[in-house]
Amino acid sequence: MSLDAAMPRTTAPAILPGSGGLRGTLSDLFWRRPQLLLLLMLLPPVLWLGIVYIGSLFALLLQSFFSIDEFSGLINREFTLKTYGDLFQAANLDIILRTVTMAALVTVASAIIAFPIAYYAARYARGRWKALFYLGVMLPLWSSYLVKIYAWKLILAKEGILTWLLAKLHLLWLLDGWLSLPIVGGNSLSVSFTGTFIVFVYVWLPFMILPVQAALERVPGNLVEASSDLGASPGQTFRNVLFPLALPGIVAGSIFTFSLTLGDYIIPQIIGTSRLFIGQAVYSQQGTAGNIPLAAAFTVVPIVIMGFYLWGAKRMGAFDAL
């Protein structure tokens, strides 16, 4: 509470007497020593997050400096950089590169799909429509993550609705052509990178829409009008006025899309190829392989990437748009 406000306490007798007892003493103490109240308020959350969360992160980091004995499979609790050396094997670098590329593609695609929704909601939707747009984004955002993935498994399956729809439209050749391409193709969409990509975009899209909309809400409409009054085409207005002002929002949204894609292991496991992403690598290293040090070293990669990302985002003012 704003106990630090510079107001002297007036003890006018006309006002109720102090309640006395332990409660009164405590209340008076907190009033006289606001720092103490602050400390008491902060202590539980900081202790919880500090011990449970930061403590665990530290324990994880510590383990990445251990190594695994290749013969016995036991974890050797001595400081070594060997595990980080293993991380830079070609196969592991492949996994990291694949994940980062996917995260970048997903981020760009989400930004492109999110912008019209956010712009319409921010500038044109009013009253009932505004509420509708808001719920239209919030409901998918909060719907069950696994159910959303499951829905896409139904859609992308070979016998599913997408194939049916394309067959009705006589466009099956397009799908077959796409699936026969290397890297992005596969037996069916549900076992291809294209499928993984679509599901990632779908699942993280609301995380992009909300901050972009927040940034666009702050753009006064007359700025756009002024731009067109001065002779800019809609494209020029977008490039020179809207986009720069929406950029902090896009960056804020990209924190989510990028970070969530980097760490996800369920989507590529259910819809995708057998080639691993960072999340899957972590999961299999700690689970079946029992190589917790390497799993820990793997998780350091997204932490480092996100560290740089957040640092850059902060410099661009992205946190004001959150």
Place this chain on the structure above:
Amino acid sequence: MRSDRGPSAPLRLKIAAACGLLFLHLPILLIFVYAFTTEEKSFVWPPPGLTTQWFAVTWNRPDVWEALSLSVRVAAISTAIALVLGTLCAAAVSQTRFFGRETISLLVILPIALPGIITGIALRSAFSLADIPFSFWTIVLGHATFCVVVVYNNAVARFRRTSGSMIEASMDLGADGFQTFRHVVLPNIATALLAGGMLAFALSFDEVIVTTFTAGQQQTVPIWMLEELIRPRQRPVTNVVAMVVVLVTLLPILLAYYLTRDGDQIAGSGK
């Protein structure tokens, strides 16, 4: 309300926005159709026939009920912990300025800013280093950690709107700190807390990534679903459970929306 309402939106923008929203909603609607399909083995579309028999089958499955009960218990306790911690943190951060204030808000946001798998494996490795066996409480520990931020976001937004002078006025009128909290602060933040609590509940109810690392043999609803997705046993039952999960998560979100609709907004968004 702005005075600068321009002409209506260009058609291209309307179409793009509508397509975007359809893209977000059609897949979820599809779940409702599949819950009634008679097809057992594949995901064939269109469904060969419609039936409600799978609802009865699902109703009689003990494993579904066990998972549901575990999920509800975990979510309730995590939400309670998150409500206390999140409110305390929000009150401290929004009402006063102190050294390290930015660090505290970063600390709260970190569990959702970093990928869930990191939170999960960090907790798991901490449990194994400390020889803590997996139990109900290890799940709660993980869930409460990332639920704090949802409550915190809602409470901070509301505290910002609550004027500090009300608290001073209450004190001037002779209320002690506890009375002020009970009669002035709490009524002001109650709906924000309720909304935050519901969102935290929904978040915990739905969480799977951290849970796979902190749960032992116990299955929450998402873990059960994940198991079915990887090794399908009875697809129609999964369809029905998926539909029920959509409906169950819908309610807290709508309620949270109605509680906070005038003025501030629910977590994850901002104006």
